[in-house]
Amino acid sequence: MQTQKDNIRQITLDEARREFLDNGFKDTSMRTIAKNAGVGLSNIYNYFKNKDELFLEVLKPLLSKLKSVMAAHNSPENLSLNIFESTDYQRENIDMFVGLVEQYRPDLKLLLYKAYGSSLQDFRETFTNESTIVGMEYLYKMKEKYPHINANISEFFIHTMSSWWLTIMGEIVTHNLTHDETEQFITEYMTFGTAGWHKLMCEE
Numbered sequence: 001m002q003t004q005k006d007n008i009r010q011i012t013l014d015e016a017r018r019e020f021l022d023n024g025f026k027d028t029s030m031r032t033i034a035k036n037a038g039v040g041l042s043n044i045y046n047y048f049k050n051k052d053e054l055f056l057e058v059l060k061p062l063l064s065k066l067k068s069v070m071a072a073h074n075s076p077e078n079l080s081l082n083i084f085e086s087t088d089y090q091r092e093n094i095d096m097f098v099g100l101v102e103q104y105r106p107d108l109k110l111l112l113y114k115a116y117g118s119s120l121q122d123f124r125e126t127f128t129n130e131s132t133i134v135g136m137e138y139l140y141k142m143k144e145k146y147p148h149i150n151a152n153i154s155e156f157f158i159h160t161m162s163s164w165w166l167t168i169m170g171e172i173v174t175h176n177l178t179h180d181e182t183e184q185f186i187t188e189y190m191t192f193g194t195a196g197w198h199k200l201m202c203e204e
Contacts, residue, residue: 009047011037017058021106024114025055025121055118062107065100070131074138079145084198090190097190098183101172108173112166124166131162142201149201161193 015037019028030051034041048054056063072078083089101108115121135158143151168189172182 008039008043012039012044012047012054013057016054020055020058020114021110024110024116025051026117030054052119055115055120059107059111059120062104062111065104066127069096069100070134073134074141079138079141081146081149081202084194084202090194094183094186094190097186098179101169101182101186102179105173108169112170113174124163127166128159128163131165132159135162151201153200 012033016028016033019033019036028051030044031041033054034044037044044054048057111120111123115123132155136155139151139153139158142149172185177185
């Protein structure tokens with residue numbers, strides 16, 4: 001019995017994902033999801049209380065990944081001036097972002113461009129604000145560890161840099177770059193950004 005329930009839930013999720021990707025949140029109906037999944041409409045509500053909860057469940061893997069990336073930003077290994085020179089650090093971050101974009105390409109399109117009407121419609125601003133807090137905390141921690149660096153960088157600058165990352169991911173997924181093109185762009189952007197941050201924080 002439990003296996004059957006799990007199957008119904010997964011079938012519903014799979015069909016909901018297809019509908020959301022094709023039509024966006026606003027123009028997707030629970031009735032259509034139920035019909036295409038071969039599940040009674042009332043039965044869907046035994047698993048998901050409403051369309052928004054179903055939408056959140058579809059995007060849960062991507063949201064969890066983005067949350068983990070943010071949580072790792074201020075990890076002890078990142079609180080080092082070596083990040084400006086370490087090719088291993090840069091390679092790791094390039095691979096991480098390329099992997100994120102390629103693994104979650106359709107989901108990023110859905111989250112960034114087709115979430116209107118859902119509880120995630122303001123995700124860009126929410127994520128940017130949370131990233132800004134993390135970025136400001138990073139500067140504070142780096143200043144504690146390296147008193148000589150310049151941490152007097154405006155919050156609005158951090159806010160804008162945080163916003164750009166979502167814009168960058170959006171540009172990549174909407175232009176359907178190949179793996180090599182994605183890796184080249186991320187490498188170029190990170191090289192450019194690393195030099196800029198080094199200039200701001202470490203050079204008088």
